[in-house]
Amino acid sequence: MKNKVREVSVLFIVAIVSAFLLSFVYKNTKPVIEEYASKTLNENLLKAFPDSQVHFETVKNDTIWKVYKGEALVGIVFRNGRQGYSSLIRPIVGVDSTGRVIKILIPKEGLAETPGLGMKVTEVWFQEQFSGLALGEIWLRGGNENGKIDGITAATISSRAATAAVREGLEKFKCYLQGGVIEGEWYVDDLIQLSGVEDVEELIEDRLWKAKDRFVYLSYGEGFISQVGVLVSIWKDTVLAIHIQCPEEGMEETPGYGTMVASIEFESRFDNVYIGDIDKVDALSGATMTCEAVKKAIKSGYEELMVGSE
Amino acid sequence: MKQTFLDGIIKNNMVLVLAIGLCPALAVTTSAYNGIGMGMAVIFVLVFSNLLISLLRNIIPKNLRIPIFIIIISTFVTIVDYTMQAYVPPLSRQLGVFVPLIVVNCGILGRAEGYSYKHPPHYSVMDGLGIGLGFTIVLFLMGTIREILGQGVWLSIPGVFPGFQVFGEAFTNSSVILMILPPGGFLAIALLMGLFNHIRRHK
Amino acid sequence: MSLFLLFISAFLVNNIVLMRFLGLCPFFGVSSKIETAIGMGMSVIFVMTLSTIITWFLYRYILIPFDLIYLRTVVFILVIASLVQFLELFFKKQIPGLYSALGIFLPLITTNCAILGVAFLNIDSDFGLISSIVFAISSALGFLLALVLIAGIRERLENAPIPDALKGLPISFITAALMALAFLGFSGFMGLSL
Secondary structure, three states: HHHHHHHHHHHHHHHHHHHHHHHHHHHHHHHHHHHHHHHHHHHHHHHHOOOOEEEEEEEEOOOOEEEEEEEEEEEEEEEEEEEOOOEOOOOEEEEEEEEEEEEOOOOOOOOOOOOHHHHHOOOOOHHHOOOOOOOHHHHEOOEOOOOOOOOOOHHHHHHHHHHHHHHHHHHHHHHHOOOOOOOOOHHHHHHHHHHHHOOOEEEEEEOOOEEEOOEEEEEEEOOOOOOOEEEEEEEOEEEEEEOOOOHOOOOOOOOOOHHOOHHHHHHHOOOOEEEEHHOOOOOOOOOHHHHHHHHHHHHHHHHHHHHHHH | OOHHHHHHOOOOOOOOOOOOHHHHHOOOOHHHHHHOOOOOOHHHHHEEEEEEEOOOOOOOOOHHHHHHHHHHHHHHHHHHHHHHHOOOHHHHHHHHHHHHHHHHOOHHHHHHHHOOOOOHHHHHHHHHHHHHHHHHHHHHHHHHHHHHHHHEEEEEEEEOOOOOOOOOOOHHHHHHHHHOOOOHHHEEEEHHHHHHHHHOOOO | OHHHHHHHHHHHOOOOOOOOOOHHHHHHHHHOOHHHHHHHHHHHHHHHHHHHHHHHHHHHHHOOOOOHHHHHHHHHHHHHHHHHHHHHHHHHHOOOHHHHHHHHHHHHOOOOOOHHHHHHHHHHHHOOOHHHHHHHHHHHHHHHHHHHHHHHHHHHHOOOOOOHHHHOOHHHHHHHHHEEEEEOOOOOOHHOOO
């Protein structure tokens, strides 16, 4: 027995010492690792938007940055991915205020296209072709009559994917150039529709509104890969109607699966449902996680509303 | 002691003789530099875990030795992992998941169990150095074969040095890409092991 | 990525052994007979799935919330080692039939880097629970497939005339190279990769 205690305490001591040692190493290396990451990011952004007088403001991590010169918005940089031949091709693209591409950069890191063929998308001559092009011209020659990009011989899939990633990203993110959709305000139009009246009274900023006899609240739930926003109009204990953030409004669940919940058909399943029966609403097959997120959002928002009104 | 060191390199060579540690030997050797980097990481882990286990060999209880070895080895592996992430980030990205996977390299646990648990510290350190160096040499050779044939250059270091041109510009532009793809890894080690067997047989 | 694509990707396109170089030690160690290859493959499917589930929960609900991610290597390998030990005891006592079939392979599995490798890959790819499980099962099936294929070829190689220096492992490596070449044909299949 005494021996057992001794043996186990040796194991215990070794484990404790190891944990302390590692936490020490972690604390000391973490700042260095983070500094390198931010340095690389800044270098890449400057390569896509080569102007030493600008500063970048992150709108969404690793996806979209606004570029300011002093106070003025002079462009954006975005990163958009498209499946290539054997890996995800994710160009970093600088865009000027008129919506033309300034420069693109396809980092080698994480790219696993065929060496010598698809990998050529990382070469300078390929990337330089994009400079100065407008949205309608970012196609491969032959793929579209306005196309101005020469594809890589024997690597059509990779060239097409790189081109599409730039084009689709530009389409998706160009709204940020005009100030456009501001993150977190996607619900404004839906709010008026859902409350049924023009003059809603804001009770809590960006979260709770009163419209005549009913309340409308905005709540988020953790979905499969992102936060799903839900706008709920409620009267006493009964949900009158809901609106689920759709992909155009910035929802990022798996396309074709999670995004299916943002349909009128699914939203209508919640019409006139007693708040305690929310869990009984049928989920969509293939989008279980996202449906759960919607239900969670409705319930948690309701709980907050109750706490607030007491 | 010198013999322990030399045995580690040739007679007990981890990859060519014992055929363990194959995963990193094949996965990361697309260039000679990567091979050396991986080898260094393994040497560090081997030497320090051998030393510590050998020092503690009279304290470590027999019944619980395996979990204790595992904790010691994985501690050193994590130290290497974070240090590389911080100070040689490009290399660390290249080696990826294979750095933390050093912990399941059966060679290291095998050395702890079979050697350093029974031998005094200075011998254990020599053994770790020898085995680790033997491993590094093989990885370096694999990387050399694959990089020269697959990319036409030698000893390139990403972002620092473009590498020596070996067969000239024309070859670099149309190299044997297969060699830096997965099948090339298997071919290179087959070649190396065959050659090693041949030399040993005719000595 | 839909689960089916994830399956095809982990099973064929990014086959864990031939494309990712994980689990090579058992791949060459226990592939001289088809029967043992199947036994090993089955044990790997079993352990990989269980260990993935356990490590996923540990990482999400203990290591991340308490800011202990630097302990992940230590914790994961200890969990896998204990899991294997536990399974061995459990089978021996409760399901002797299964034990006699898979028991001898279990101790080898702790140091099979495919198990720990898949646990890490799951975290690095930020998979949810369902995707992690699908990824683990399809990776393990890919392992079984590669193992059975090479075992079949090696059984035939026994009687083939092979240069002395290449006998044994070197010729197996060449076999694996040809298999990897064949599997390379799957890349780009349905636009897949990870």
